[in-house]
Amino acid sequence: MKWKRPEADDLPTLTPMQPPPQPSAPRSQPPPAKERALIGPSIEIKGSLSGDEDVFVEGRVEGKIELSQHSITIGPRGRIKADIRGRSIVVMGEVEGNLNGSEQIILRQSSKVRGNLVAPRVALEDGSDFKGGIDMTSKPAMESKLPTDSAAVKPPSQLLPRQDKTGDKV
């Protein structure tokens, strides 16, 4: 397989919804931002995709994608039938498989995903077509995603007895 390195201008600008969390300890050799491989729209991979740099997928991958220390972006034309494991996973195209991000997973508006999401932080934009499960059982997810609205985190009031009441539109 030949990997085509993208020109800087070819790549869409990715705007994270939230700033990435600060790592607890600096990594020994963080990969430079320019080191991102592109799998173009005409490329089709069947098997396992792994490596040591960030990757932007616009083609088709069937099998497994594993770049545990790196960012994986599935572009709008990307069509994936594979489990994906990465540091940060951003989906704009279609994925059928489970996603496991050690830092975060972001499903963009254009994404279509069938599978389970496991990551400390999961963001899902309105319009994304997602069916599956989201694991929010880990402590970091709870801490990072607490709503800012104080009403949303106030302690629960007493259980209301069975009754009829009139709800108000506010």
Added chain:
Amino acid sequence: MTLSAPRETQVLPEVHKSLGLNALLNSVRGPRSYSILDLGPALEANVRFWSQFSCWLHIHDFYRSYREWKAAVVPEEKSKERAFSALLPFSDETVFDIILAWDILNYFDLRELEALVQRLSRWCRRGTKLFALISSLPNISVSPTMFRILNREQMIYEIPTQDTRPCPRHQPRDIARLMARFTVSSSFLLHGGIREYVFAFK
């Protein structure tokens, strides 16, 4: 509060108080993890809201899936039981603590609802809560409303279109028969002929 309508919405979203949601959330407490089945579409606000709890959130956009299934399958193969098995493919070991049905019960006839409730009951245990809004209005929107949770007692109703269809207006006796394996934990009559129900599995 300023709200901006999403692109495809033709009716302005409205903020509503939800005593039913509040009652539902009173059962969500303590350090344990919860398993939640959301039969509505994936919405950013709801994922954000549930993330404050330790939970597995399963999103299944059931009405849209069912409509797509009906369009794709030839009539002689249209078995509701088969559809619901395919569209809700959870193992028998699965247990949900909360099922969010929103207003989709208004979009099925009683026979379909029986099959759906029977299917859902497989994954309920004693105390499982099912949240639903049932309308007694003559007409409802052609597609289910999207409910965005703002906080534990407020939701935004986002009606996708102004086009309407007749509402089946399920009668309380039909609901009671349909939900025979549940008790009504709470119910609240809202302005406009919609009733919020929190059912609890017996």
